[in-house]
Amino acid sequence: MNRVGETQREPEPVDDVPSPRPGQIVVGVDGSEASDLAVRWASETAAHRHRVLRIVHGYNLRAARAVRRVHDAVKPPVVDTLRRRGAELLAAAREEALRIDPSLPVETELSEESAARRLIDLSATADLTVLGASGHGSTLTHLGSTLLSVVAHGHGHVVVACCATPGRPTHRHGPVVVGLDGSPCSAAAAAAAFAEADARGADLIALHTWHDLRAHWFAGMPDMIEDPPIAEAADAELRSWLTDWMEKYPGVRVTRRTYLAGPDLHLIQWSESAQLIVVGSRGRGGFRGLLLGSKSNIVVQRAHCPVLVAHTT
Numbered sequence: 001m002n003r004v005g006e007t008q009r010e011p012e013p014v015d016d017v018p019s020p021r022p023g024q025i026v027v028g029v030d031g032s033e034a035s036d037l038a039v040r041w042a043s044e045t046a047a048h049r050h051r052v053l054r055i056v057h058g059y060n061l062r063a064a065r066a067v068r069r070v071h072d073a074v075k076p077p078v079v080d081t082l083r084r085r086g087a088e089l090l091a092a093a094r095e096e097a098l099r100i101d102p103s104l105p106v107e108t109e110l111s112e113e114s115a116a117r118r119l120i121d122l123s124a125t126a127d128l129t130v131l132g133a134s135g136h137g138s139t140l141t142h143l144g145s146t147l148l149s150v151v152a153h154g155h156g157h158v159v160v161a162c163c164a165t166p167g168r169p170t171h172r173h174g175p176v177v178v179g180l181d182g183s184p185c186s187a188a189a190a191a192a193a194f195a196e197a198d199a200r201g202a203d204l205i206a207l208h209t210w211h212d213l214r215a216h217w218f219a220g221m222p223d224m225i226e227d228p229p230i231a232e233a234a235d236a237e238l239r240s241w242l243t244d245w246m247e248k249y250p251g252v253r254v255t256r257r258t259y260l261a262g263p264d265l266h267l268i269q270w271s272e273s274a275q276l277i278v279v280g281s282r283g284r285g286g287f288r289g290l291l292l293g294s295k296s297n298i299v300v301q302r303a304h305c306p307v308l309v310a311h312t313t
Contacts, residue, residue: 022125023051023125023126024051024052024053024127025049025051025052025054025128026042026054026119026122026123026126026128026129027039027043027053027054027093027129027130027131028057028115028119028130028146028150029090030057030089031089031092034131034133034161034162035093035132036096037132037161037162038130038161039093039132040096040100041130041132041159042097042130042159042161043096043097043101043104044101045128045130046104047103049127049199052105053104053107054106054122055090055106055107055109056108056109056111056115056118056122057090057108057109057110058111058114058115058118058119059082059086059111059112060112061112061113083110087110090109091108094106114146115146116145116146116149116153119131119146120150123154123155123156124155127156128159128308129150129154129156130159130160131146131147131150131158131159131160131161132147132162133147133160133162147160151309154309154311155311156310156311157192157308157309157310158308159307159308159309160300160303160309162300162303173202174273174274174275175202175204175255175270175273176200176202176204176277176278177193177205177267177270177271177276177277178190178192178193178204178206179207179208179263179266179267179277179278179279179280180206180238180242181208181212181263181280182237183280184280184312185281185282186280187241188310188311188312189279189280189310190206190241190245193310194252195249196308197249198251198252200275203252204253204254205254205257205270205274206238206242206254206255206256206257207258207259207263207266207267207270208234208237208238208241208257208258208259208263209258210258210260210261211260211261212263223259223260223262224258224259235258238258242254264299267299267303268302268303271307272304274305275305275306276306276308277305277306278307278308278310279295279296279299279310280309280312281296281312282296296309
């Protein structure tokens with residue numbers, strides 16, 4: 001047993017971690033049911049796309065050092081315990097990934113940084129960065145700080161592999177659904193949605209609402225736009241945003257849907273049958289400096305299928 005205040009030798013790293021390579025699919029794990037869901041989704045996607053899967057666990061050495069001296073007086077060293085637990089989580093996640101595809105190239109990384117910081121850094125070169133969120137219903141407090149940090153501050157495409165209904169399987173043959181509003185972040189969402197639909201051989205549902213306000217503010221009014229000139233204008237606007245992408249991806253079958261209001265609520269409704277929802281990190285009503293728009297935030301919290309948040313580069 002070590003006395004309080006004694007200098008201790010830091011445990012050696014578990015193993016040599018290969019440097020990250022562009023194009024990997026990165027998934028964060030913490031041993032929860034939600035991270036198991038993320039590993040399965042990321043493994044299936046990596047296997048389908050012939051990508052390397054990188055499984056990451058961060059144990060935040062700086063935070064561990066803050067409590068180490070007190071705990072080491074009566075327990076095994078905190079850092080040793082965190083590293084051992086992290087190695088066990090990574091080994092279990094690797095086994096799960098290889099059960100999905102034994103030939104899948106899998107790399108594991110045990111990081112001294114916080115999980116959020118490391119995943120944000122890796123997202124800069126990853127094809128996809130994946131985290132899990134299980135049956136969380138509708139409240140923000142059920143989503144962990146790591147997930148919220150990565151979704152808000154990450155780069156490229158961040159996927160929240162979620163299922164708002166416990167025990168409900170993820171749809172694997174439904175459409176890819178994207179919400180568009182003409183903003184720069186919406187353009188990033190369109191690019192991601194077409195690429196995902198093409199890679200999956202899926203139909204694409206492009207959704208646009210005439211108003212950004214929540215649908216329940218229009219109590220007693222229909223979901224669809226009943227005024228013909230406004231309906232035509234909304235559809236023409238949506239069609240103009242899709243033209244270039246339809247030319248780039250001629251094999252993707254696109255269906256346009258325009259509604260009066262409530263983009264987040266309509267996306268959540270579509271998530272019940274979709275295999276993937278795609279949103280931009282901020283919409284046209286977003287405030288400058290806001291890293292995750294309110295509509296995207298709500299969709300991430302409440303969707304019934306995985307949600308891809310597309311960040312502008």
